[in-house]
Amino acid sequence: MHVLDILKENKITELRPPQKKVIDEGLFDKTKNFLICIPTASGKTLIGEMALLNHILDENKNLTGKKGLFIVPLKALANEKFDEFKEKYEKYGIKVGLSIGDFDTKENLSKFHIIITTSEKLDSLMRHEVEWINDVSLAVIDEIHLIGDNDRGGTLEVILTKLKNLNAQIVGLSATIGNPEELSNWLNAKLIVDEWRPVELKKGIYFENELEFVKSPAKKIKQVSKNNITDLIVDSVEEKGSCLIFCNSKRNAVGEAKKHNLTKYLTRTEQHELNKLSEEILSILDTPTETCKALSECIKKGIAFHHAGLTYQHRKIVEDGFRNRLIKVICCTPTLSAGLNLPCRRAIVRDIKRYSQNGLVDIPRMEIQQCIGRAGRPGLDPYGEGIIYIKNEKEIEKAYEILTGSVENIYSKLANQKVLRIHILGLISTGEIKDGQNLVNFMKNTFYAYQFGNIGAVLLNVSEVVKFLEKNKFLETSVLKKTENTVRELSFDSSNNLVLDSKETSFDLANPDSKVEFRSTKLGKRISELYIDPMSSEIIIEELYELKKKCAQLDRSKIDQSLFYLISKTNEMRPLLRVRANEELDLILKMDKMGLKDYSAENIEAFKNSKMFCDWVSEIPEEIILEKYGVEPGILRYKVEQAKWMIYSTKEIAKLINLDSSAIYRALMEMELRIEYGAKEELIELLKVKNIGRSRSRKLYNAGIRSKIEINNNPEKIFELFGEKIGKKILGELGMKYGQQTLLNFN
């Protein structure tokens, strides 16, 4: 078998039991779908890889011309797999491509045989009607149980429904779920459930230095401190084991890390290396923040924390330090519970409840199982220990139930209107759905319809969404029988405002005799491609018109602020920054000054958000922004990323509603550049040069160098400001980018 040959060439000579089982059940039959529920680290990915190779190469290891998709839930994971697959399979002539929000491999994706992507990006690609999609004969979906995720499950469900219609082989890789049969039946897939693990996992409960295992004898943990958890991690570190401690909030993760000191248990070399890491942490940002300092201090003591407030670089240092076994313990939030391959000896779940919109709720068992499942490093640990820590004897029973009971069922989240809005518009704007019958058929094929049987409620929901889309001129419906493929133009009134429909077409999706046809408008099509919620588009359009009315009296900074406020009101910008009690009044006063009268909690939050972006583009130093708005570096980056996307989308919408000659449009165009780097207008020209960002452009500007030409004319000054290495980079880039000869010779 050629697939197994290739594995052998990659030094995989023996398959693990679940992998064998899947092959025996017919993985290499290209028409057979699979749902595979096996523990993390038991070799799920390899099953996906085997399926990919089976499609892409024929018996003689020649390319078949077919494509396989590898769909993952996280960008970080996509990057990881991309590197891994390239390394392993490019030597066979297989081209591996990566397509995620931040990054597309340079060449057209049609050239690739394996495309690694996220579900949202795949959805977006399908909206752009890429023709290569028809060459896809296999889709491997990692963490397919996320179809039950509140926020993102709907998208996964839609792309799966589409993939089913494409007749591609579907291989779903899943964590343990309560109702795997339901999902596998919907997928028309062979279900494989296996508990096999490469390293044995002992599940246990820890209470007052007593470690009680579900199936093994209890163990008394030696008391070396006043803190139960310290004792538990010291016990592990003394046996050369590492620990992950899962906490329910960022604050708690940091707090937990600060509580312990492992210096006593470190060798001199380790201490030395840790000190170096600690220094490195401080050097990530120009001015280290409180978070940086805290992390740096902890790392010296052999312990770290890990959560979304850390920048990418911080996280990387922590993860690598842990893999190299320098960092002994990481206190983390769910950032580390799924995805990333970061096993440990002992996984400790410190909290079994967490805040949500409905107050304190139980953390889903599935998640706790995933945390616990991180225990056991293949080749390093004789066994792993997955432990729930409890503070109160009363909780013992509950913990036992979590460890031994069944996990939750997963349920379709397609009923959610927000999810439906964006997907129905998407389906109609690509022409996949042209009429009511198409829509009904599509909905009938979804997991939602399969799971709930009765499609009536779904259709009611869907009708409402269609009406919303129609009302806002994102699509048009007609009960006539004629078919028009052309995308409709929008109509505007004398003052150039979009004319919205006041009447609704009446149709009844549930009635097969009721014939209704759908066409997306230009605006709808674009919104679908921009990948934003149609409801956000509604907000954007409304607010843009409002702004247009008053924009003559507003100066430029007021327009900027209004634009930031506008995007902060969209769904995509959520969750917003929380407003603390002591800031509320101040914010309301500032809103009043802006002429904003609606002081609802939501609007105040949106306003706070918008202020932060204003400060960001006004070049307020990062550390001051973080302090002022109570955010952490990682969150600020994330927010800026969101804002950049929404500013772009707002600009595109402005263009379509005939605002493209207004002051608002010009502000949006400039803002697009400014938001990314966080800089004032005067720096825009400099920012366009590669290797020049927020702080370098400011340095140049203040030194009197304010254009590309001036950079090229003042090389000495550049070297003086940035040193030789960076100076060369900047000057070299300028020459290349603008097609001029680089005039200078540096030797």
Place this chain on the structure above:
DNA sequence: TTTTCATCTATGTAGACAGCATGTC
């Protein structure tokens, strides 16, 4: 006087996908 311990109160609460066109500190 300083340190330690117990009690009360105010405070704040996880994560991270998407456009487009190419490279920040």
Place this chain on the structure above:
DNA sequence: CTACATAGATGAAAA
């Protein structure tokens, strides 16, 4: 607004 853990403040007792 949910309901809890935590940090910090306050005050009392011990050193």
